[in-house]
Amino acid sequence: xxxxxxxLLGLTVGSSLHCAVRREISPCACxxxxxIGTVAVACERMTSFAQVLDALTDKFxxxxxxxxxxxxxxxxxxxxxxxxxxxxxxxxxKLNHDNLSSLDESVFNGLNKVEYLSLADxxxxxxxxxxxxxxxxxxxxxxxxxxxxxVTTTDFQTxxxxxxxxLAGNAIATLEAMSMPHTLRHxxxxxxxxxxxxxxxxxxxxxxxxxxxxxxxxxxxxxLPPDGAKLMLIHAAFNKLERLPRELRNFMLIESLxxxxxxxxxxxxxxxxxxxxRRLDLTHxxxxxxxxxxxxxxxxLEDLQLGHNKLSSLNGSLLPLRGxxxxxxxxxxxKEFSLQEILGLRRLLIIDLSSNNISRLSGQMTQNVVDxxxxxxxxxxxxxxxxxxxxxxxxxxxxxxxNLSHNLLEKISPDDLIGLExxxxxxxxxxxxxxxxxxxxxxxxxxxxxxxxxxxxxSLERDFHGLPILCWADISHNxxxxxxxxxxxxxxxxxxxxxxxxxxxxxxxxxxCDANLTxxxxxxxxxxxxxxxxxxxxxxxx
Numbered sequence: 402x403x404x405x406x407x408x409l410l411g412l413t414v415g416s417s418l419h420c421a422v423r424r425e426i427s428p429c430a431c432x433x434x435x436x437i438g439t440v441a442v443a444c445e446r447m448t449s450f451a452q453v454l455d456a457l458t459d460k461f462x463x464x465x466x467x468x469x470x471x472x473x474x475x476x477x478x479x480x481x482x483x484x485x486x487x488x489x490x491x492x493x494x495k496l497n498h499d500n501l502s503s504l505d506e507s508v509f510n511g512l513n514k515v516e517y518l519s520l521a522d523x524x525x526x527x528x529x530x531x532x533x534x535x536x537x538x539x540x541x542x543x544x545x546x547x548x549x550x551x552v553t554t555t556d557f558q559t560x561x562x563x564x565x566x567x568l569a570g571n572a573i574a575t576l577e578a579m580s581m582p583h584t585l586r587h588x589x590x591x592x593x594x595x596x597x598x599x600x601x602x603x604x605x606x607x608x609x610x611x612x613x614x615x616x617x618x619x620x621x622x623x624x625l626p627p628d629g630a631k632l633m634l635i636h637a638a639f640n641k642l643e644r645l646p647r648e649l650r651n652f653m654l655i656e657s658l659x660x661x662x663x664x665x666x667x668x669x670x671x672x673x674x675x676x677x678x679r680r681l682d683l684t685h686x687x688x689x690x691x692x693x694x695x696x697x698x699x700x701x702l703e704d705l706q707l708g709h710n711k712l713s714s715l716n717g718s719l720l721p722l723r724g725x726x727x728x729x730x731x732x733x734x735x736k737e738f739s740l741q742e743i744l745g746l747r748r749l750l751i752i753d754l755s756s757n758n759i760s761r762l763s764g765q766m767t768q769n770v771v772d773x774x775x776x777x778x779x780x781x782x783x784x785x786x787x788x789x790x791x792x793x794x795x796x797x798x799x800x801x802x803x804n805l806s807h808n809l810l811e812k813i814s815p816d817d818l819i820g821l822e823x824x825x826x827x828x829x830x831x832x833x834x835x836x837x838x839x840x841x842x843x844x845x846x847x848x849x850x851x852x853x854x855x856x857x858x859x860s861l862e863r864d865f866h867g868l869p870i871l872c873w874a875d876i877s878h879n880x881x882x883x884x885x886x887x888x889x890x891x892x893x894x895x896x897x898x899x900x901x902x903x904x905x906x907x908x909x910x911x912x913x914c915d916a917n918l919t920x921x922x923x924x925x926x927x928x929x930x931x932x933x934x935x936x937x938x939x940x941x942x943x
Contacts, residue, residue, distance in 0.1 A: 588605070
């Protein structure tokens, strides 16, 4: 997230390494930003500001635009010099990790062309407005992680075109009313100590991105721009919010909302009109119910995160989400799940229902037929209370990964896996299965990996006959005593069409070490199959 944000705020992250004065400015280094016609100069671990001046003064043509970074340095003589001595136009200035606690105004003489200033990762107790008045063209200001405690009405008065402001990771507890420039497009004031925004953001009609995460906010009502005409992203995670702000109903351009780790109990219809919303994270809240029209017009929503809440029903609320790709419902209170809840969601790829208390799946093909265009690729049902599948998964055409581990399954019938022609990985470990015999009656032509460890299996005979390209099977920690030589008679491992070896893991099983096992091993090796984890010395079996 931070890399993307800094790129957005104007921090160049890549360039050509060509620089004509590289040796002359040592120990500083430089590189040319050819696309924008500037030179980036980095001076790190300097012993003084004088050392910086000695390295850079008179080394560049007077009309050269410079991006200057001084980081991880000792600048005890900072107030004895000024940037004007370098004799070049500084457009971007970054002073990071320099342990600066006070800034002499005279040091910043001659910086009237600076458009980007970063003083992040220092020890500044307040916003240095006396420095900012020397930079009337400033568009981006980064004061992150600098011990700032408050924002006052006079801090940004001289900045008529400030568009990007980062104040994250400070100790800000107070925002004075009207203290934020109305020109702001991106504001990051996350990870502070705010209990209220004091109406400070109401007039920010140009605001597109807002980060207020990691504060102590209990409400955002009447704190955001009333119509939010340009707002596209709000990150308000890790607060104490009990409800979504009412203004969300007016934010027609909103694309991303992050409200995880709050105290939300419901959504209150606040998102019904968010037609452009694509990402919604509501994990780790206290949401107990969803109205059937909660997502009424969210047809382009792609990622819905509702894990770690208290939901026991979806109430048909997902049906309008025609663009949904990823659905996370882990750690809720579901006892039953019906495939009707995803009826018609043709783009849905991943469903996470893990760590609920689901004891029943409903939606057999004869009753609740899932739209044939639904192409769920991965279904996570681990850590539930399923005793049977009842054929509920037959309609999930396109399913490639199915996790049923850590349930109470005692049997898998042929009907349970019918229609799963594209299934590649099946995890049925940590259940109560006594046999896999029924799988031999089901054809899974794409299955490559089978996890069946920690069950109650006693033998393996024709169990793999319906698995023609199986390449990896973990049957460890069972009670297997007998392995039939015909187990892999109809199986030949293929990796992307290339023949390979089938590996079967049998650790912690009481397999009988006798002549029959010898015959089985010989037969399997002839069929490109290798057994691992047998307790006996297979090379010396009689």
